[in-house]
Amino acid sequence: MISWANFVSQLFNGLALGALLALISSGLTIIYGALGVLNLAHGAMFMLGGYAGYVAYSYTGSFVVAVITGALFLFIVGVVLERVVIRHFYKRPPEDQLLVTFGLAICFVETVRFFFESLSKTVPPPKIFAGITNLGFMFYPTYRLAVVGIVAVALLALFLMLYKTRLGLIVRAGIEDSVMVDSLGLNVDRVFMVVFGIGAMAAGFAGIVNAPVVSLAPDMGEAILVQTFVVVVIGGVGSFPGAILGGLIAGEIISLTSMVNPGYSYVMLFAAMTLVLVLRPHGLLGVRGRE
Amino acid sequence: MHDSSDSKGQSRRDFLRTGLGVAGGLALPVGFTSQAFAANEPPIGTWPAGSSGSAVNACACVPLTGSYAAQGADELKGMQLAVEHINEGHPLMKAISPKTTKGVLGKELKLLFADSAAKPNDAVQAAQRFISENKVILMTGSTSSAVAVAMNKLAQREKVLYMAGISGSNDTTGKDCVRYGVRQNFYGQTAAAAIGPVLVKQFGKNRKAAFMTPDYTYGHTVTKSVNDYLSQNAGWQMVTNQVSPLGTQDFSQYLTNIANSGAEFLINVNWGRDAVLSTQQAHQFGILPKMTLVIPYQIPFLSQEVGADIMQGVYAATDFWWTLEDKYPLSKQFVDAFQKKYNYRPEWGAENGYVSFAHWAHMVEEAGTFYPPAVIKTYEKGETLQSLVGPVSYRPQDHQCIRPVIIVKGKKPGDMKNKEDFWEVVEILPGAPLMQAPDAFGCKLGDYT
Numbered sequence: 260m261i262s263w264a265n266f267v268s269q270l271f272n273g274l275a276l277g278a279l280l281a282l283i284s285s286g287l288t289i290i291y292g293a294l295g296v297l298n299l300a301h302g303a304m305f306m307l308g309g310y311a312g313y314v315a316y317s318y319t320g321s322f323v324v325a326v327i328t329g330a331l332f333l334f335i336v337g338v339v340l341e342r343v344v345i346r347h348f349y350k351r352p353p354e355d356q357l358l359v360t361f362g363l364a365i366c367f368v369e370t371v372r373f374f375f376e377s378l379s380k381t382v383p384p385p386k387i388f389a390g391i392t393n394l395g396f397m398f399y400p401t402y403r404l405a406v407v408g409i410v411a412v413a414l415l416a417l418f419l420m421l422y423k424t425r426l427g428l429i430v431r432a433g434i435e436d437s438v439m440v441d442s443l444g445l446n447v448d449r450v451f452m453v454v455f456g457i458g459a460m461a462a463g464f465a466g467i468v469n470a471p472v473v474s475l476a477p478d479m480g481e482a483i484l485v486q487t488f489v490v491v492v493i494g495g496v497g498s499f500p501g502a503i504l505g506g507l508i509a510g511e512i513i514s515l516t517s518m519v520n521p522g523y524s525y526v527m528l529f530a531a532m533t534l535v536l537v538l539r540p541h542g543l544l545g546v547r548g549r550e
Numbered sequence: 551m552h553d554s555s556d557s558k559g560q561s562r563r564d565f566l567r568t569g570l571g572v573a574g575g576l577a578l579p580v581g582f583t584s585q586a587f588a589a590n591e592p593p594i595g596t597w598p599a600g601s602s603g604s605a606v607n608a609c610a611c612v613p614l615t616g617s618y619a620a621q622g623a624d625e626l627k628g629m630q631l632a633v634e635h636i637n638e639g640h641p642l643m644k645a646i647s648p649k650t651t652k653g654v655l656g657k658e659l660k661l662l663f664a665d666s667a668a669k670p671n672d673a674v675q676a677a678q679r680f681i682s683e684n685k686v687i688l689m690t691g692s693t694s695s696a697v698a699v700a701m702n703k704l705a706q707r708e709k710v711l712y713m714a715g716i717s718g719s720n721d722t723t724g725k726d727c728v729r730y731g732v733r734q735n736f737y738g739q740t741a742a743a744a745i746g747p748v749l750v751k752q753f754g755k756n757r758k759a760a761f762m763t764p765d766y767t768y769g770h771t772v773t774k775s776v777n778d779y780l781s782q783n784a785g786w787q788m789v790t791n792q793v794s795p796l797g798t799q800d801f802s803q804y805l806t807n808i809a810n811s812g813a814e815f816l817i818n819v820n821w822g823r824d825a826v827l828s829t830q831q832a833h834q835f836g837i838l839p840k841m842t843l844v845i846p847y848q849i850p851f852l853s854q855e856v857g858a859d860i861m862q863g864v865y866a867a868t869d870f871w872w873t874l875e876d877k878y879p880l881s882k883q884f885v886d887a888f889q890k891k892y893n894y895r896p897e898w899g900a901e902n903g904y905v906s907f908a909h910w911a912h913m914v915e916e917a918g919t920f921y922p923p924a925v926i927k928t929y930e931k932g933e934t935l936q937s938l939v940g941p942v943s944y945r946p947q948d949h950q951c952i953r954p955v956i957i958v959k960g961k962k963p964g965d966m967k968n969k970e971d972f973w974e975v976v977e978i979l980p981g982a983p984l985m986q987a988p989d990a991f992g993c994k995l996g997d998y999t
Contacts, residue, residue, distance in 0.1 A: 368615075381830070478619065522765055
């Protein structure tokens with residue numbers, strides 16, 4: 260028997276879970292949307308951001324410094340990777356892109372394992388967000404509530420960057436027709452480098468923001484990568500609003516199914532993805548032709 | 551001339567000769583006869599090819615990545631220390647396997663290993679490769695009962711002995727037992743029978759418990775055993791059972807259900823990183839310490855990763871805890887040797903790995919041959935042999951080691967004497983009374999050849 264209190268609790272939990280998934284997925288979808296590269300290293304970048312933040316936290320004890328470090332470090336990693344590796348694969352077959360990003364993911368994971376071993380590392384939440392909040396219908400970890408706000412601000416910033424700035428305009432134009440943008444005298448190469456950096460930064464930011472919720476381990480990106488792919492497929496591959504919608508839908512499916520039968524939470528998520536692929540192959544908010 | 555022939559035409563001299571031969575044969579070491587016996591047998595598995603050189607290979611398929619990576623690495627270290635001790639004839643190894651000199655039957659033992667990621671397919675593929683390319687004579691490693699069950703089947707098919715590494719499922723020596731599989735460590739049934747009375751004594755009857763269960767053979771059988779004990783003996787009620795896939799990172803949806811379940815106890819059967827995350831998140835949700843946490847099948851490094859603040863007062867059942875060195879001299883030797891080599895005190899996965907190898911070395915030395923059926927039959931003699939926690943034996947009917955189960959309780963941070971002093975040993979329970987009847991879980995061992 261499902262109680263009303265549990266239903267409301269799970270509905271809310273689905274929102275919080277979905278917000279996190281949306282944030283993690285946004286980086287993946289930005290990179291694919293702009294560059295056409297399906298980045299299998301996205302989960303590993305998520306993990307890398309967490310560890311970079313963890314190191315910063317270990318030295319400074321400041322969560323804010325940890326978040327800035329995690330995000331900036333991954334921006335730099337993204338830019339360097341794009342220049343050194345990824346740009347050589349733009350015109351190569353998708354399977355080459357998959358293989359190279361998969362290889363990069365393995366390198367990231369094993370490097371982290373070499374330095375930090377397999378035991379979990381914990382980053383505590385900032386003191387103002389520690390503890391539990393009484394929502395009336397349930398008690399909820401204060402930090403998870405804060406994450407909903409942090410994610411909302413971060414996604415808004417990404418949205419404004421993509422839709423309200425000159426850079427965003429060039430990115431979106433580059434997505435539609437990079438040759439035309441190039442012929443207008445704009446340096447598309449540099450834009451692509453920045454876009455890959457921003458996508459990686461989004462993963463790194465999500466990694467460190469998520470660290471107080473789920474402690475860090477070298478393999479943590481693997482499971483996240485699968486979930487983010489599901490989110491992106493549901494929302495629409497390459498669609499930024501789609502990643503947000505997909506994230507929220509995925510969060511609610513996982514949460515609400517668990518009320519009925521917890522063993523089927525993820526089964527239902529994949530079933531939903533299958534349904535979307537059958538009925539709307541380009542995803543809920545995806546643009547036809549880019550799937 | 552006096553005829554000494556009897557009525558069947560057999561001379562007294564023949565009779566005496568035969569009698570002396572039989573007596574002489576009986577007086578010979580068991581190994582000699584087994585060796586002579588085995589020499590006449592047709593090849594089986596990797597025998598005799600795998601043991602024809604100056605060295606023999608064993609393989610360990612342990613998770614070095616994934617949710618059980620930390621536990622797999624610890625397990626492997628225990629195995630590697632055992633192999634080192636076998637090859638050098640270390641006094642600790644000789645205390646468990648007295649006939650060990652250097653190596654096994656005079657041959658150097660080499661341990662090959664592969665990462666299974668706790669996935670049955672990966673483990674079986676790696677082991678199959680070790681069998682065909684390296685002619686391994688022994689397989690081990692699991693840290694997931696799903697792997698142990700799959701390896702059991704491979705062992706029986708390939709006729710190569712398999713010692714389960716960490717494996718808590720009742721099925722490993724229950725319905726999925728095989729002639730070619732043995733297990734040293736404790737398991738769901740013995741864990742439940744050991745921790746159940748402690749919980750009832752501490753917390754009384756008719757309590758409400760929420761279970762968290764990983765969705766595979768280990769989780770389901772441990773949860774069933776613990777719930778059966780508590781409900782049948784003390785009227786405890788399972789108010790919810792949150793089943794999650796192995797490798798889950800965010801447990802919020804499961805914990806939300808538990809928070810609304812009215813449970814007084816959280817019995818967390820999750821293992822490895824899943825146990826760490828689910829316990830940490832239960833604390834974040836305020837479920838702990840509101841509910842009392844119970845860990846029926848202890849997880850190496852859990853306290854270290856979660857912290858003594860959360861783990862204080864928590865009851866758990868385990869195979870080994872390093873402070874047993876105060877009671878058992880062999881444990882002391884093991885902890886010292888392990889700490890010297892690896893710079894930390896061993897967890898129970900390492901202990902299980904070490905003891906399993908020591909027992910195997912004992913069996914092979916006793917059998918006097920690597921011929922697999924002879925080694926298996928030595929296990930099946932059920933003789934008493936040493937372990938790090940006193941005398942133990944293997945049950946011939948299901949190849950499960952009859953060994954004590956240790957009940958521990960999490961220490962308060964202020965009571966810890968060093969940074970690894972997380973648990974206090976509360977009880978050491980003899981294994982035999984905790985075990986089910988040998989056929990209760992449907993074990994049918996299968997053929998020797």
